[in-house]
Amino acid sequence: MTEYIDGKYLGLLRHHHLHTFDALWSVALEEVDAPNKGRGGWSTVSRLTLADERGTDKDFFVKRQCNYLCRPWRHPLGEPTFSREFRNIKLYDTFGLPTVEVAYFAWRKSPEGPRAILVTRALERYRPLHRFFASWRELDPGDQKTILEETGSLIGRLHACRLSHHCLYPKHVFIALGQPVPVRLIDLEKAGPQWFPKREALSEMSRFLRRIGAWSSEERRLLFRYYLIKNPIFPSVDRFCDLLALRGAGVSGRRIPGRWSAFRNMTGRA
CATH class of the missing domain: 3.30.200 (Phosphorylase Kinase; domain 1)
Known part of the structure; x- marks a missing residue:
């Protein structure tokens, strides 16, 4: 045993x-x-x-x-x-x-x-990220920034270690504002190494973003900025957004106007 x-x-x-x-x-x-x-x-x-x-x-x-x-x-x-x-x-x-x-x-x-x-x-005083969405606009702007900064930074640190969660949804990100460790990841049953870091990072981030409707374009770009500070695998936030949008189009290297526009709104890419 x-x-x-x-x-x-x-x-x-x-x-x-x-x-x-x-x-x-x-x-x-x-x-x-x-x-x-x-x-x-x-x-x-x-x-x-x-x-x-x-x-x-x-x-x-x-x-x-x-x-x-x-x-x-x-x-x-x-x-x-x-x-x-x-x-x-x-x-x-x-x-x-x-x-x-x-x-x-x-x-x-x-x-x-x-x-x-x-x-x-049990993660006492922690709440899953998706529980914040219904009242997101009522949150203190400082708390909003903390959630975006800490979430983006932690996912960036994860990918910088060449690891992926492989099932990363907002319900797997737990938040405790004001705690020494404000963000934790749960449910690591499917987690594993990254064999193709850029491709897997884009896949994980695009899957994560599709479950988030509460954040504005500017807030999403802030998340990307803190992600790239910890995992600078793309040269800029704009480039990160472009690559995410291409994944959203579903065809490598080809942008389908309707779906491109929708995903562009999701990522905040102008």
């Missing part, structure tokens, strides 16, 4: 008799979402609240799965998706990229297939 326990949480888990695989597997918890069923198995997410020795509650997410596998090239026969997510979280930690904090991870074989558990700290 592969097992990891963060020493910072070992005492808390042991105090509640939840420091072993069997205990975490069998504890009854309410699921926060409907179970994912597929890949020949299942996967669930539940919330767990534990009081420390001072009586202060600490919230965690407990993710459990059975025979829910991915098949990366290093594991052609399959491995639990949580195993890949755990590995990516630790990799992001190595690069100083803010994400969730792992308290416990383990997986082991069973007659039904590999079982895996991943326990992470």
Whole structure:
């Protein structure tokens, strides 16, 4: 069995008799979402609240799965998706990229297939980026600028490390204004290296932008500016916008007027 326990949480888990695989597997918890069923198995997410020795509650997410596998090239026969997510979280930690904090991870074989558990700290005081969109115009201009700056900078840092999230949507970017670490990335199950940095950076950014309707052209260009400070793979914001617009046209090197105009509005390119 592969097992990891963060020493910072070992005492808390042991105090509640939840420091072993069997205990975490069998504890009854309410699921926060409907179970994912597929890949020949299942996967669930539940919330767990534990009081420390001072009586202060600490919230965690407990993710459990059975025979829910991915098949990366290093594991052609399959491995639990949580195993890949755990590995990516630790990799992001190595690069100083803010994400969730792992308290416990383990997986082991069973007659039904590999079982895996991943326990992470809940991101208290954080909100997913898309929750800001409905009231974006009511936000303080300074807070708007902070969100754009920190989001663009973090995605730029990610790509400068030659890594991609591979599923980057606003719901995967968590914001906590006024915190020492104002932006974090979550759900790293599909994250991986970049083999073609420019192409993959454009793909990730264009996918991310399509889910954002609240930002003006000027705000999008500000996001690009902070991105390029951390990952200067394009010579200017204008060039970045042009390349994003070409991707939006769907045909390499050819601009289709109607779709070009729509994507030009999205990126803020004049």
